[in-house]
Amino acid sequence: MFLILRRGFATNSSLLCSSEKIVVPPLKMKINKSKVPKIREKDLEEKYITGWGPGGQAVNKTLNAVYLRHVPSGVWIKCHESRSLDRNRKTARKMLIEKLDLKINGEDSVQRQEERLASHKRNLKREKTRLKYEERRKEKENQSETDQENSSNKEDNLEYIPEDN
Amino acid sequence: MALHLSRAVRRVAHFSGISGSRCFAAVASFSVNNNLLKTLFYNQRHENSDTVFFYTTKRNFSVLTNKKNVPRKYCRGFSSPATGIDTNSNVQCVLEAVHKILEDAEIPEAETCSRYLVSQVLGSTKQFAYKEHLQQKLDNAQVEELNRLVACRLARMPVQYLAGNWDFREITLQVRPPVFIPRPETEQLVDIVLDHLPSKTSQRLLEVGPGTGNICLSLLHENPDIQVTALERSKMAADLTKENAKLLNLDQRLEVIEMKVEANTTLPPNSDQTPQPVQYDALVSNPPYVLRKDLISLAPEIYVYEDLRALDGGAEGLDVILNILRLALKYVKPDGLIFLEVDPCHPHILPLHLEKQALPFKIDKVLKDFQDKERFLILSRSS
Numbered sequence: 008m009f010l011i012l013r014r015g016f017a018t019n020s021s022l023l024c025s026s027e028k029i030v031v032p033p034l035k036m037k038i039n040k041s042k043v044p045k046i047r048e049k050d051l052e053e054k055y056i057t058g059w060g061p062g063g064q065a066v067n068k069t070l071n072a073v074y075l076r077h078v079p080s081g082v083w084i085k086c087h088e089s090r091s092l093d094r095n096r097k098t099a100r101k102m103l104i105e106k107l108d109l110k111i112n113g114e115d116s117v118q119r120q121e122e123r124l125a126s127h128k129r130n131l132k133r134e135k136t137r138l139k140y141e142e143r144r145k146e147k148e149n150q151s152e153t154d155q156e157n158s159s160n161k162e163d164n165l166e167y168i169p170e171d172n
Numbered sequence: 173m174a175l176h177l178s179r180a181v182r183r184v185a186h187f188s189g190i191s192g193s194r195c196f197a198a199v200a201s202f203s204v205n206n207n208l209l210k211t212l213f214y215n216q217r218h219e220n221s222d223t224v225f226f227y228t229t230k231r232n233f234s235v236l237t238n239k240k241n242v243p244r245k246y247c248r249g250f251s252s253p254a255t256g257i258d259t260n261s262n263v264q265c266v267l268e269a270v271h272k273i274l275e276d277a278e279i280p281e282a283e284t285c286s287r288y289l290v291s292q293v294l295g296s297t298k299q300f301a302y303k304e305h306l307q308q309k310l311d312n313a314q315v316e317e318l319n320r321l322v323a324c325r326l327a328r329m330p331v332q333y334l335a336g337n338w339d340f341r342e343i344t345l346q347v348r349p350p351v352f353i354p355r356p357e358t359e360q361l362v363d364i365v366l367d368h369l370p371s372k373t374s375q376r377l378l379e380v381g382p383g384t385g386n387i388c389l390s391l392l393h394e395n396p397d398i399q400v401t402a403l404e405r406s407k408m409a410a411d412l413t414k415e416n417a418k419l420l421n422l423d424q425r426l427e428v429i430e431m432k433v434e435a436n437t438t439l440p441p442n443s444d445q446t447p448q449p450v451q452y453d454a455l456v457s458n459p460p461y462v463l464r465k466d467l468i469s470l471a472p473e474i475y476v477y478e479d480l481r482a483l484d485g486g487a488e489g490l491d492v493i494l495n496i497l498r499l500a501l502k503y504v505k506p507d508g509l510i511f512l513e514v515d516p517c518h519p520h521i522l523p524l525h526l527e528k529q530a531l532p533f534k535i536d537k538v539l540k541d542f543q544d545k546e547r548f549l550i551l552s553r554s555s
Contacts (some may be wrong), residue, residue: 065462067473069331091339093359
C-alpha cells in the first residue's frame with residue numbers, strides 16, 4: 008500500500024532557500040605599521056608649567072599638562088589627559104607619533120588604515136544582516152503561499168485516497 | 173603625636189557644633205621635632221563669609237570636640253559661604269563662578285582647580301570632564317558638595333585631598349590628610365630604580381617613608397619580580413599605604429612596618445623567621461629633605477594640611493638621609509644601590525658629611541628632574 012502525496016503537502020522549507028548565498032572570502036587585512044615614523048628624544052621640545060623656588064617636596068602644584076613639540080617638523084601636542092605628569096609625558100609621545108604619522112603618511116597612516124578596516128567590517132556586517140533578513144522574508148512568503156494552497160485544497164475536498172480502492 | 177591647642181583654636185572648637193561666626197579659620201595641629209613650633213594656626217578673615225569651618229585629622233577632631241566615632245570628613249562647613257552657585261545655572265556658568273571666587277581670594281591655580289572641582293561633582297577625576305556637560309544643570313546634592321569643596325579650597329586645602337585620590341604613573345592612590353601628597357618629581361625616581369634593577373630576577377627592596385605608598389606600589393605594579401619592605405613612622409601613613417596596596421592587589425609582595433628610622437635602628441625579625449638579618453638588594457626613599465630655612469616659606473596648603481614630619485630634614489635637610497644610610501650599612505647588600513630623592517644642594521654638601529660621619533658611601537650618579545634641578549642620587553658602598 009502506497010501513499011500518494013497530494014500536492015499541497017508541505018515540503019522541507021530549506022529546499023526553498025534562495026541560491027543567492029554569497030561566499031565571502033575571510034578578512035585578512037592587517038595594519039601595516041612599517042611606515043610609522045620614529046622620533047628621537049633630542050628632536051623634541053618639552054614644556055610644563057614650572058614651579059618656583061626649590062621645587063620637589065616644598066611645592067604642591069597640580070601641574071600635569073605636557074606640551075611636546077617635534078622640532079624638525081613643527082608638529083606639536085598638548086596632553087593633559089591624566090593627573091600624573093609621567094603618564095601625560097608618555098601619552099604625549101604616543102599622540103605625537105600618531106599626529107606625525109598622519110601628516111607624513113596620509114592615507115597610509117595607521118589611523119587611516121584602522122578607519123578603513125573598521126568601515127569594511129561594518130559593511131560586511133550590514134551585508135550579512137541584509138542577507139539574513141532576505142532569507143527570512145522569502146521563507147515567510149513561501150510559508151504563506153503554502154498556507155494559501157492548503158486552505159484552497161480543503162475547499163476542493165480532496166482527501167487521502169488509499170490505493171486499494 | 174602630641175596635641176597642643178592655642179586659645180584661638182579652642183574658641184574655634186567651641187563653635188564647631190554651632191552654625192556661623194564671622195571668622196574663617198583653617199586649623200591644624202601636630203607636633204614635629206622639638207625645634208619647630210608645636211602648633212600652627214592659620215587665620216584669615218574672609219569678608220563675605222559667614223562660616224566657621226576647620227580642618228583637622230579624625231583623631232584631633234575627637235580631642236577638639238570631645239566626640240567619639242566621628243565620620244571621616246576632613247573639613248566641615250557649618251553654613252555655606254555665599255558662592256552664588258545654585259541649581260539654576262548651567263555647568264558653564266557654575267565653572268565661571270567658581271573660578272571667580274577662587275581668583276578673588278587669590279587662591280593659586282584657580283582655573284585648574286575650578287575645573288577639577290566642577291568635574292569632581294559631575295563624577296569624574298579628569299580635569300576637562302565638565303566639557304561634556306556644559307549645558308547641564310547641577311542637582312541639589314551636587315551644588316551642596318561643590319559649595320563644600322569650594323569652602324575647603326578657600327581654606328587652602330590641597331586639590332588632591334579634596335579629590336580623595338590622585339594619579340601617580342600608572343596607578344591611582346587614595347590620598348588623605350595629613351599624609352604627604354606624592355609630588356610629580358618622584359615619578360621619575362621610580363623610572364630610575366626600574367632602569368637600574370636587573371631584569372627577570374627577584375629582588376628585595378627596602379623603602380623608607382612610603383607615605384601613601386606611591387613609590388613602592390608603582391615599583392610593584394611595574395615589576396612583578398620584586399618584593400618591598402617599607403618602614404613608616406606615621407601610623408596614618410602606614411595604614412594608608414596598606415589600604416592602597418590592598419586596593420591595587422599588591423599587598424602580597426609588600427610588607428609595611430611601623431617604625432621610625434633613627435641612628436641605631438634595628439629591623440624586627442623578618443616574618444619567615446630566617447636566622448640571618450635579611451640583606452636587601454637595594455634601598456629607595458623620598459625622605460624628608462627640606463631644609464629648615466625653607467620650611468618657613470612653605471605654602472599654607474603644605475604647612476597646614478600635610479604632616480611636616482614628612483618634609484623636615486633638619487638644618488641642612490640631611491638628618492633623615494644620614495640615618496637612612498646608617499640603616500643601609502646594616503641591611504643592604506654591599507653591592508646594593510641606594511636611590512634617594514634629595515634637595516638640589518645635597519649632591520654638593522653630602523660628600524662632606526659622609527666623610528665627617530665616616531659613612532662608607534659614595535655618590536655614583538646625580539640625576540636631574542624635569543625642571544633641570546639635581547634631584548636624584550644613586551649611592552653605593554665605597555671600597
